[in-house]
Amino acid sequence: xxxxxxxxxxxxxxxxxxxxIAPFLRMDRMPHIWCSTCGIxxxxxxxxxxxxKLETDLDKVSIxxxxxxxxxxxGYVRLDSFHTTHGRPIPFATGLKLANSELTVIVFSxxxxxxxxxxxxxxxxxxxxxxLKVICVNNFIYGMTGGQAAPTTPxxxxxxxxxxxxxxxxxxxxHLAAACGANYVARWTALHVRRLTKAFAEIxxxxxxxxVEVITPCSTLYARKNRLGTGxxxxxxxxxxxxxxxxxxxxxxDIVFGGPIICGKFVDRDxxxxxxxxDQHLGEVLGDKxxxxxxxxxxxxx
Amino acid sequence: MRFWRTPLDADKMKIPRGELHxxxxxxxxxxxxxxxxxxxxxxMSDEFNSKGYHPPKAVRPENCVNCDLCEMxxxxxxxxxxxxxxxPVPVEGGKxx
Amino acid sequence: MKAxxxxxxxxxxxxxxxxxxxxxxxxxxxxxxxxYPITPSTECAELISERFPEVGGIFIQMEDExxxxxxxxxAAWGGARTMTVTSGPGISLMMENIGLAIMLETPCVxxxxxxxxxxxxxxxxxxxxxxxxxxxGSHGDYEIIxxxxxxxxxxxxxxxxxxxxxxxxxxxxxxxxxxxxxxxVEKVVIPPADTIEIEPRRLxxxxxxxxxxxxxxxxxxxxxxxxxxxxxxxxxxLTHDERGYPEMSVRCQEWLVPxxxxxxxxxxxxxxxxxxxxxxDADVVVVSYGISARVSRMAIDLAREKGIKVGFLxxxxxxxxxxxxxxxxxxxxxxxxxxxxxxxxxxxEVQRCAAGRCETLLSPHAGGGVHDPEDIFKVIEKGxxxx
Numbered sequence: 001x002x003x004x005x006x007x008x009x010x011x012x013x014x015x016x017x018x019x020x021i022a023p024f025l026r027m028d029r030m031p032h033i034w035c036s037t038c039g040i041x042x043x044x045x046x047x048x049x050x051x052x053k054l055e056t057d058l059d060k061v062s063i064x065x066x067x068x069x070x071x072x073x074x075g076y077v078r079l080d081s082f083h084t085t086h087g088r089p090i091p092f093a094t095g096l097k098l099a100n101s102e103l104t105v106i107v108f109s110x111x112x113x114x115x116x117x118x119x120x121x122x123x124x125x126x127x128x129x130x131x132l133k134v135i136c137v138n139n140f141i142y143g144m145t146g147g148q149a150a151p152t153t154p155x156x157x158x159x160x161x162x163x164x165x166x167x168x169x170x171x172x173x174x175h176l177a178a179a180c181g182a183n184y185v186a187r188w189t190a191l192h193v194r195r196l197t198k199a200f201a202e203i204x205x206x207x208x209x210x211x212v213e214v215i216t217p218c219s220t221l222y223a224r225k226n227r228l229g230t231g232x233x234x235x236x237x238x239x240x241x242x243x244x245x246x247x248x249x250x251x252x253x254d255i256v257f258g259g260p261i262i263c264g265k266f267v268d269r270d271x272x273x274x275x276x277x278x279d280q281h282l283g284e285v286l287g288d289k290x291x292x293x294x295x296x297x298x299x300x301x302x
Numbered sequence: 303m304r305f306w307r308t309p310l311d312a313d314k315m316k317i318p319r320g321e322l323h324x325x326x327x328x329x330x331x332x333x334x335x336x337x338x339x340x341x342x343x344x345x346m347s348d349e350f351n352s353k354g355y356h357p358p359k360a361v362r363p364e365n366c367v368n369c370d371l372c373e374m375x376x377x378x379x380x381x382x383x384x385x386x387x388x389x390p391v392p393v394e395g396g397k398x399x
Numbered sequence: 400m401k402a403x404x405x406x407x408x409x410x411x412x413x414x415x416x417x418x419x420x421x422x423x424x425x426x427x428x429x430x431x432x433x434x435y436p437i438t439p440s441t442e443c444a445e446l447i448s449e450r451f452p453e454v455g456g457i458f459i460q461m462e463d464e465x466x467x468x469x470x471x472x473x474a475a476w477g478g479a480r481t482m483t484v485t486s487g488p489g490i491s492l493m494m495e496n497i498g499l500a501i502m503l504e505t506p507c508v509x510x511x512x513x514x515x516x517x518x519x520x521x522x523x524x525x526x527x528x529x530x531x532x533x534x535x536g537s538h539g540d541y542e543i544i545x546x547x548x549x550x551x552x553x554x555x556x557x558x559x560x561x562x563x564x565x566x567x568x569x570x571x572x573x574x575x576x577x578x579x580x581x582x583x584v585e586k587v588v589i590p591p592a593d594t595i596e597i598e599p600r601r602l603x604x605x606x607x608x609x610x611x612x613x614x615x616x617x618x619x620x621x622x623x624x625x626x627x628x629x630x631x632x633x634x635x636x637l638t639h640d641e642r643g644y645p646e647m648s649v650r651c652q653e654w655l656v657p658x659x660x661x662x663x664x665x666x667x668x669x670x671x672x673x674x675x676x677x678x679x680d681a682d683v684v685v686v687s688y689g690i691s692a693r694v695s696r697m698a699i700d701l702a703r704e705k706g707i708k709v710g711f712l713x714x715x716x717x718x719x720x721x722x723x724x725x726x727x728x729x730x731x732x733x734x735x736x737x738x739x740x741x742x743x744x745x746x747x748e749v750q751r752c753a754a755g756r757c758e759t760l761l762s763p764h765a766g767g768g769v770h771d772p773e774d775i776f777k778v779i780e781k782g783x784x785x786x
Binding site for chain 3: 029062075084088095100120282292295
C-alpha cells in the first residue's frame, strides 16, 4: 500500500491509525462527499483547529447548516448538529440560541444558501446583531445542483445557467454583512488556513453577529466552466492575487472576475447583541416585572 | 544549519521534528500538501489508491519540522504530523565567540 | 406535570379567540414565540409580546413567516416549548418547514386563524378553506394533528391540548381557528395552574455513547435529546437512519416514513375528538367544525322544529379524521350534511368514509361570512328526503 521508496515508519494506512481530527468529526461518515480540491474540508479543519486552540466545551456548541455542498458540514462535525432546509439555518439558529443562550451557535453554510434563498434571514440577523457565528463558504456557484449561477457569481463568469457569462452584478457578502450591522466581518481563502483559524477563534468568543467568508475552490464546476484549471491552480491564484488589507472599507472589497481578492478582518465592533439589548431595555422599562432580569440578577448575586 | 555566527543560545534551540502520516485511502489527490509543504517533504506518488487518486508520498521525511501546514490545508483529513523528539540545532561552519 | 403558575392567569376573562390562544400557550408553558404580523391572527402575537417579558419568555418578530416557523423549530431543539401564529399567505409560507418539523420530529404548535383565500383574499374576513392544506400542505407523506375550536374558551383549551400532543407525539400540531372565533370576544374561564395537566418533553436518559436519536419503542415515538445535553447528536431533513445520519435509499425511506405516519395513525384514538348529539335516531347528520358548527346549531334547531331527525357530529380535532365513526354512522342514516366555509374539503373526507353507504351533501360557503342558517336548513331538508 505504501508508495515506493518511503520508509514504512512514516506512512500509516487508514486502518491502523486515525487522524487527530477524529474526535471532532463523525468518522463513521468519512470519506465526505466533497470533490477533490474542494475547500470546504479545509474550512472545517480550520474550525476544529480553533476549537483546539480555545479548548472549547464542545457540549455547548451547536452547528446549523442549510442545503448544498457546505450544508453537509453539520453532518460531519461531532457537535449537536442540525441540517435544516435550504436557506433557513439562520432563523433555525436564532431560535436555538434564544432558547438556550448558553450555547455557542455556529451557522456553517454556502453562499447560495445564505445569500440567495436565505438572504432575507441573513440581513435581518445581522441587523439584529443576533449572537450567531456565521461561516459562509463562497465558491461563487451552486455546486450540489450542478453549477448554476449564485448571487455571488462574478460578472461574466460562466455557469450552467449563465452559459454566455453572468450579466448580473453579484453581492459582496462582507459589505452586505457590515452594512447590516454585523459585529465582526472577515474574508479569507482556503489557502489562508492559519488566519482562517485565528478568525474562527476570534468569532467563537466574540458576542454578536460574526461573519467570516471563506473563498474556496470549486474545481468540478466553477473552475471547469471558467477554464481556471485545477483546484491547485485556484489555490495558486489565491496566493498570487490576494491582498491582505485589515480594516479595509467593506464597500471597496468587491470581487471581480480575474481580479484581486481583498482579504482581512474588515469589521470588529461591539454593538449590543439582540438579547443584551432586550435585557437592558426591558429591564429598564419593566423593572422588577422583567422575569429574565430577575433571573440574570439572581445569577449575578450568587 | 548554517549560521553567520553560532547563536549564543544555540544549545537551547531545538528543531521540531514531525512524523508524517498519510492516510492513503482517504486522499483525493489535490496536491495541496505537496505544493505548500515549506520543506519539500512530499511528492506525488506514481501509484494509485483504490479510488484512483495519486496520493502524496514522503520523499524527504527527515526534513519535516512538524509545521502542520499539510494537515491544516488537506481538505480530506488524510495527512497529519505527530511530534517526535526535538533535535538540537546542528551547527556547521559557524564560529563560536 | 402541572402548569407553571407564573403563566396561568387563573380567573374569568373576557377574551377574543386569538388572545385566548395566547393565554393557552403561555399556560401550557410556551416560552418562545416567533411570528410575523398578519391579519386576523396578530392579536395573539401582540398579547404574547406583552405577556412574555413577565413570564420569562422570548418573543421575536421575525422577517417573515418562513423565519418564524423555522425559529420555533430551532428553539424547540434548544429546549423551549414553542409556538407561532399566522393566517392565509403566512401558513402557505410555513409549509416548507412544517415539513422540516415533521421530519425532525419536533414538538411545536402552529396556530392558523383562517381567512378567505386564495392568495391575499379576504384578510379581515372568515374562511375555513385551509383544512386540507393543514393536512396535506407540505410535500411528502405525513400525518398531522389539528384542532378546531368553536369559541375563545376552546381556543384556550385546545391550545393547551395542542402543546401536550406535540410533546407526546413529537410532531407539529396545528390549531385551526377561523377569523370569527379569532375575533369573537367571549368569557374564558382559566382554571388554577394545578388543574392544568402538562405533558413533559420526552427527553432521553440513554448513555451518551449509546443514544440513537431515531430509535423508537412500541408507541413509535423516539426519545429526544436537546442541544447542550452532551449527546452531540445529528438531525437532518434528509431521509435518515436511527443515528440521524442521511441515507438515500429505498430501504431507509421505508423504515422512516411509514413510521412517521403510523405514530399518529396508530394512536389516532388517543387524539381524535368530536361531539356527537342525537345521532341514535337521526336520518340526517350534520358534520361541522369551528364557527360553522355554531351556525349549524341554529339550522339544526330549525329542522327539528319541522320534525326532521337531525343529529350532529362536531369535530373538535379535525386531523386525524374520525374515519371509523363516520363510517359507522353512514350505515344507519340517510345522509350527511357537511357545513363548512369552503367549497368542499371535509365534505370529501366524509364522502370517502361514507363510501356510498349514505348520501353526502355539502352546504358550502365561499368565505367572507358565515352561512345563513336558512341555507343550511335547505340542505338538511334535501338530505332528509333521500330515499
